[in-house]
Amino acid sequence: MQRTVYFVSDQTGVTAETLGHSLLTQFDGQEFRLVTVPFIDSVDKARATVERINMAAEREGVRPIVFSTLVQDELRTVVRQANALFLDFFDAFLGPLELELQMQSTHTLGRAHGVTDTASYMRRIEATNFAMAHDDGGTARSYEMADVILIGVSRSGKTPTCLYMALQYGVYAANYPLTEDELETATLPPAIRSYRDKLYGLTISPERLQQIRRERRPHGRYASPQQVRFELRAAETLYRRQSIPFINTTDKSIEEIAAAILNETGVERRVR
Amino acid sequence: MQRTVYFVSDQTGVTAETLGHSLLTQFDGQEFRLVTVPFIDSVDKARATVERINMAAEREGVRPIVFSTLVQDELRTVVRQANALFLDFFDAFLGPLELELQMQSTHTLGRAHGVTDTASYMRRIEATNFAMAHDDGGTARSYEMADVILIGVSRSGKTPTCLYMALQYGVYAANYPLTEDELETATLPPAIRSYRDKLYGLTISPERLQQIRRERRPHGRYASPQQVRFELRAAETLYRRQSIPFINTTDKSIEEIAAAILNETGVERRVR
Numbered sequence: 001m002q003r004t005v006y007f008v009s010d011q012t013g014v015t016a017e018t019l020g021h022s023l024l025t026q027f028d029g030q031e032f033r034l035v036t037v038p039f040i041d042s043v044d045k046a047r048a049t050v051e052r053i054n055m056a057a058e059r060e061g062v063r064p065i066v067f068s069t070l071v072q073d074e075l076r077t078v079v080r081q082a083n084a085l086f087l088d089f090f091d092a093f094l095g096p097l098e099l100e101l102q103m104q105s106t107h108t109l110g111r112a113h114g115v116t117d118t119a120s121y122m123r124r125i126e127a128t129n130f131a132m133a134h135d136d137g138g139t140a141r142s143y144e145m146a147d148v149i150l151i152g153v154s155r156s157g158k159t160p161t162c163l164y165m166a167l168q169y170g171v172y173a174a175n176y177p178l179t180e181d182e183l184e185t186a187t188l189p190p191a192i193r194s195y196r197d198k199l200y201g202l203t204i205s206p207e208r209l210q211q212i213r214r215e216r217r218p219h220g221r222y223a224s225p226q227q228v229r230f231e232l233r234a235a236e237t238l239y240r241r242q243s244i245p246f247i248n249t250t251d252k253s254i255e256e257i258a259a260a261i262l263n264e265t266g267v268e269r270r271v272r
Numbered sequence: 273m274q275r276t277v278y279f280v281s282d283q284t285g286v287t288a289e290t291l292g293h294s295l296l297t298q299f300d301g302q303e304f305r306l307v308t309v310p311f312i313d314s315v316d317k318a319r320a321t322v323e324r325i326n327m328a329a330e331r332e333g334v335r336p337i338v339f340s341t342l343v344q345d346e347l348r349t350v351v352r353q354a355n356a357l358f359l360d361f362f363d364a365f366l367g368p369l370e371l372e373l374q375m376q377s378t379h380t381l382g383r384a385h386g387v388t389d390t391a392s393y394m395r396r397i398e399a400t401n402f403a404m405a406h407d408d409g410g411t412a413r414s415y416e417m418a419d420v421i422l423i424g425v426s427r428s429g430k431t432p433t434c435l436y437m438a439l440q441y442g443v444y445a446a447n448y449p450l451t452e453d454e455l456e457t458a459t460l461p462p463a464i465r466s467y468r469d470k471l472y473g474l475t476i477s478p479e480r481l482q483q484i485r486r487e488r489r490p491h492g493r494y495a496s497p498q499q500v501r502f503e504l505r506a507a508e509t510l511y512r513r514q515s516i517p518f519i520n521t522t523d524k525s526i527e528e529i530a531a532a533i534l535n536e537t538g539v540e541r542r543v544r
Binding site: 012014021023034039069087128135163164167254263 | 275284287291293302306308357362364366373378379393397398401407429484526528535544
């Protein structure tokens, strides 16, 4: 039996999705149909949402689950009346926080994912530009500005990790590919040799790397078991010999890789 | 008086940060020092975290606030004893969900930002590669695969929005810059003309665009008031004439721009 889950928000819905997703992953074997309903910022839109939820309840014979991050009392009161399990994020936590801080919360339109701060918006954009310019060895090579430089063989996860760190944390992350030639010499490439303290290595299981490379180029040496194994073994040897910290990205999400790198290097987030 | 806030997680801390941040933005005028404590997956680490929290409480003369997404009861029990306001996301919502679903939750290590699904990891990576290859007019130009093609003048927010949509939602987003030459003709550039249904325009206030461009190139025509105004007026005229939906990105965060585009175009997330 499928359950429909609504993420209802007066803004982007990112917070409601994050909350709901965390909770739903704790229930195995139940199928969920996920629907995000963002920008519910008027009573009319709130009423339309209630109708939508009620129709789903009737159609499916079971009431939906609603994760709400609506802040305005007026809108919550409307959506709460839907035929659903209504889980209200602000209801649960604003009360205890108000008591603790001895302050009234502003109860203003969700601002979690808005531009509260132009400076931090600019930092994310600049960090993203930096990651783009310093991707895959890049052309710019102003590594002095880098907070961290990821190294690893082709398709080990460098690019998405750098971009995620830039967008999420405003961190300046460059990446440099370890090519076959460089791996054969077992020394650090000249371009990054003087930035040893910023280097962080990525590795991955041979099976997984083969699978990823095959999606890109099914034939030839690039995705062959021998080649993949040689490159990974050489990269790991290099990390160990040069005392470069490294992480195995197999079975890790982009979020996990990024969080682990920040945690281990102590690189500070530039944006919260 | 500053308050220290801890985001404590057995995994990346992304969920705790997102939820805590949403709540804290509702309290104006209170300063918070934010500390993420990820990967707390053993009783020893939980105890060390308690010590850390208690020391902050003593040092600052006011107890910290702890947002916890710890799932394992054993670890929560430990951290709950800290001298802090302990706000527990799972405690608040798992109970009602278990009742509603008539299921026990698995209470397993937080999996919200883990790789629950290799296919969805691959989709995010592929979408990111697509965004990189189709950035700024790109070389690849396989626009048939694009879910959406963002157009706009230089620095209107195309690149970070595309990358965010790829990483967060697995959406295939390309972007195409409207250059001066193309703006002067007031027609759609040939490269994107046959993909009209996928086009989505970005615009921005002249003041903001000037500010952003000045950071990049302080002198010359690129950031001049006349140039910026001409380009934006021409782009908006083009959008209206060609019936291309568009959004003003001034004072919007990347999350807001992305969510609004998905909401208005109906483009489906490929990843949840």
